[in-house]
Amino acid sequence: MWRRWWIPVADSAARITPPPLVERRALDVATVGYAVLDEAGHVLYANERADELGLVRAGLIDRRIGEAVSRAVVHTDPVDVELGPQELPPDLIGPRRNPMSVQAVLRSMGDGLVLVSASDETETLRLEAVRRDFVANVSHELKTPVAAISLLAEAVTDAADDPESVERFSQRLVHESNRLSVLVNELIVLSRLQGADPLPDLSVVEADAVIAEAVARTATLAESAGIDLVTGEKTGLLVMGDRPMLLTALTNLMSNAVHYSPAGTSVSISCVLRETVVEISVTDRGIGIAPEHQQRVFERFFRVDQARSRATGGTGLGLAIVKHVAANHGGEARVWSKPGLGSTFTLRLPQYRPAPPVESSTPPAGRPGTERPTGAPRRHASSRGVQ
Incomplete structure (x- = not known):
């Protein structure tokens, strides 16, 4: 040795x-x-x-x-x-x-x-390369909304005597400000997931409850887009995890499905158990993803349709967050898609199984209708109260 x-x-x-x-x-x-x-x-x-x-x-x-x-x-x-x-x-x-x-x-x-x-030092170099790439991507993505906000602010100032122009530019200014806010918040979440900070204390989470809350969060967006959210029967499945993170990941999947689905279609959310893995799937009937793009959809800032992402205010970080949430919970994120038929994104998480109760060696106390212990005196109704 x-x-x-x-x-x-x-x-x-x-x-x-x-x-x-x-x-x-x-x-x-x-x-x-x-x-x-x-x-x-x-x-x-x-x-x-x-x-x-x-x-x-x-x-x-x-x-x-x-x-x-x-x-x-x-x-x-x-x-x-x-x-x-x-x-x-x-x-x-x-x-x-x-x-x-x-x-x-x-x-x-x-x-x-x-x-x-x-x-x-291979891992150190890899992390340094990821950091440089992350900083470069963030710098590029932040330039667009920041530059737009600056130009719109100047336009509002120049059009002070034109109320219609001021209103139009102000609406665009609010839109870009919201986009910047969402981008910054998602960058904070992603940096925390990619960092060395451990997950907070995990707890037992009901998959059905997380699905229901994610549906409630996405309901307004789906209604305005003319999309029906369809859920299956409750399963009672449990996972061990951080509820807010799981909720964020599932909400991102549902929001993506709504954004890439045509009006009048539906988005289905299902939850099944495959061996010891809980699979939460979100299926849309949208445009689908080409095979050459399916391996990249979980990358930071990758967008299949740039024009649609700009129209919906997408940041390109939602699926990256999903991937890291799954990895931090010991699971994974998968995608199945076919152009013209739609896509199915699946969050796979280890099932939580409660430990079986430990049988007590102490016999239970006597109850009405239970068998009398051997050798114990039999009491009759007529002798109640008699010593």
Whole structure:
């Protein structure tokens, strides 16, 4: 298990004693690669992770690490070395992905020894890329309503002597202000879902109650669009989750279905149990989604129909919020769609099952009509009150 190369270079190996058993086991399972080198760059020992991250291969240190050893020996400050992408050896390739970025740090241990630690920074780079992409998207999306509000405010000022123009521009100003408000609120929700903050204390949530409240929230929008909201029978299914988040996700699905459905059609909401998963589905009879777009509908700011999104005030964040709400509850969001037939969006959540009651070993107290315990005196109506 413990991968170690003891190389007696000069008398360096004599100064290294094998780490205690507990420390060796700790290094065996460490996610950081560790290696101890002498001043000539020879490997005195290393853990398995050092081999996986390309720090050590076949008992030899990486060339870039070897070049930095002499600097690390004479400097008190750590020396950073970027190892870049690494390809795992064939015997290690499995479910794990190849590290895309490995960062190594060399520190002097004194007596001519150097400790090298290497870590996989792939996830850090991915998160940084997501953050940059998120900021770029947000900046672009915020420019449109902000610029529109600025232009409309100037137009209202210039048309102060024209009441009809003032009213028209004011209505547009209110529309853009509401759009900006919705966008900012959804950005706040999405950033919280994507962040490291844990979910609040979860509670048992009735799927039927969440569906009913989401329908109530969407009823006015559906009525104005001429859409009927159709729900199935109550199921009594339970999930463990954060009710406001689940309600937001389901309301977003219903609102999307209404926006993309023609007048005179209906939107159906169903709830079923498939094995241990509660599936809440929202089905519309709208325009549908092309196959090449179905994998992207849950991306931030992605819109299948840009013109329709502008007309309805959509932000392109609703389905992204649905995806993250589902993921934060240990579930997932799915879509089925066919152009011209409509779409079905499904929120899949683990079912909550109450623990079975624990049977008590204490016999229940006697009640009228229950069997008399063995050996207990029988009391008759005629002897009531007699000692």
